[in-house]
Amino acid sequence: MAEIETKFVGDMSRLSSRIEMYERMQPAFYQQEVEKVFRRAWLVAACTTEIPVPGSFVLADIPPLKLSILIVHSNDGKIRAFHNVCRHRGDRLVHTPNGCTRAFTCAFHAWSYATDGRLLNITDASQFEDVDKSQYGLVPVHCEVWEDVVFVNLDKTPRETLKEFLGDMYDQYKGFAKNRVKIADHRLVLNTNWNLATNAFSEGYHNLYIHKNTVPDYQGGPNNPDRHRAYLEVGRHFGRYSTHGNQNHKKTATEEVVFRYSKPMFPWFPKFDYSTQPPGINPSRFEEWGFDIVHIFPNCVFAPQANTHSYMTFWPIDHNHTEIRNWRFAYQSDNPADAIAQAYSVTRAREVIREDMNTMETNLIGILSGAIPHTVLSKQERVIQNHYRAIDDMLAQD
Incomplete structure (x- = not known):
């Protein structure tokens, strides 16, 4: 089987693969973000x-x-x-x-x-x-x-309505959350810049390495060893990508028990019938779909997947402290098997997210050292590139 090639969609012409980060971590730059991004964005x-x-x-x-x-x-x-x-x-x-x-x-x-x-x-x-x-x-x-x-x-x-702000994605998720309820609500504060926290959840380049101890084979597979995104799109105020769910994932003993009588959820991605889903869910209709990551500018990451979805928001307290809020939703459980599956999925996701957060504080320390002139981003990190393009566009406005 041929290796997965990412389908790129949207205007990439104004994205930069070199981002000068040191200045962006400074208090003066942060004050500009407060007044021209957080006071003006939806x-x-x-x-x-x-x-x-x-x-x-x-x-x-x-x-x-x-x-x-x-x-x-x-x-x-x-x-x-x-x-x-x-x-x-x-x-x-x-x-x-x-x-x-x-x-x-x-x-x-x-x-x-x-x-x-x-x-x-x-x-x-x-x-x-x-x-x-x-x-x-x-x-x-x-x-x-x-x-x-x-x-x-x-x-x-407001300079524009929410529909104008979100653009094409606004109408593409109609009804996806029907009959779902909140099953988890986590909050914590980290010593990091809000951009770095948001960036950590806006690319999948890291998951082969950061998550090797928790979910080592839930993405990719034999035909996608580097875990390239199946689909990646950028818009004016959003960026999104679809992950490749590994159909050869070897379920753990716990997953065998937990998901035996319930609907499948993270971290297991069997083939999912997305034909009844709105067009924003798995936009390219990739057959071996795992989940989507949708960066809603400036500080929200929305993750829809089979039978569950989540929103994470990254709120700057100041230029180097960030409060992270994570809401997780699922279908209404009506039997013990579903309740157990949801509890397991929440616990597993929490451990995966803790691994993501493990890099955020040291990332800020490294940038503030001034040792590197800029960061270098790959094509698989174009949602991050789009994030900084959107910030610069808003800072340039009167």
């Missing part, structure tokens, strides 16, 4: 499964902008987002990470707000002069729902 902030019914809410922290955003499923059925700030004295309005309520009441002086942001009550209102309640509702934040996630935009007026 950002994945929450998942809709966290706010399933009217009155449900979730808080989303945006560390680079030092903001707390209140995302609410309003009583009229609409998803809204607000700055989590009381209009009276500016205290934080909601302290509980998530929940369900009919109204939000500030613990400081008991001003209360409806789920659509309207100011409902001012305590001892007669003592306030010239305060029109209709002008003191919660401060809204631009938000849009895409499939099972909520995006926010912190610009005063």
Whole structure:
């Protein structure tokens, strides 16, 4: 069988295989990213499964902008987002990470707000002069729902809609997440730059080496020994690739038991019927498909695969500290076999991700040493090249 050749799609003409990284790791460069990337881009902030019914809410922290955003499923059925700030004295309005309520009441002086942001009550209102309640509702934040996630935009007026921002991929995943629920939610902070953390999950060049102790043969196979991506595409604000699931993967004893009576999940990729899937899932319809990696610029990596998917977001706290959030989803389990398979898949994925994270802090140390003038990227790392092209485009805007 012939060796796998990557199918490259999209405009590669403005990508560079040489990236000067030292300057990008400096505080001054980071401040530009905060103001021109994170304040202007559409950002994945929450998942809709966290706010399933009217009155449900979730808080989303945006560390680079030092903001707390209140995302609410309003009583009229609409998803809204607000700055989590009381209009009276500016205290934080909601302290509980998530929940369900009919109204939000500030613990400081008991001003209360409806789920659509309207100011409902001012305590001892007669003592306030010239305060029109209709002008003191919660401060809204631009938000849009895409499939099972909520995006926010912190610009005063977004420069484009979410559909315009995502481009071709916006309509290509319709309904893929139907009937799936969150099965894991992990967070941690690393001493690394957010770009390096995002890059670590935007290429598969490393997996033959980094993951040799956990999932040594889950990708590639006899006809793809170097584990080239089956498909790789770049867009203005996204990059994605499809992995080659090894059909000769030798299941471990645990996998033999775990997946015997359940749907297959990571790290096992038997042939999957993708004919009923939307066009964004395995875009090239590669027969021996494992999973896709979709980098949603600037800081989200979305990974759809058979019977499960995940979102990882990489939030800079400052120029050399990053908070990583990982949400994993799967079909609703209705029997013990499915529940066990999902628990195993989550545990295995967590160990694989820990291996990925093992390089991030030393990667930053190496770059800050100033020893190398630039990094050198291969064709298999074009999603990373596209990431830096997109950053530079945004930094060049007024």
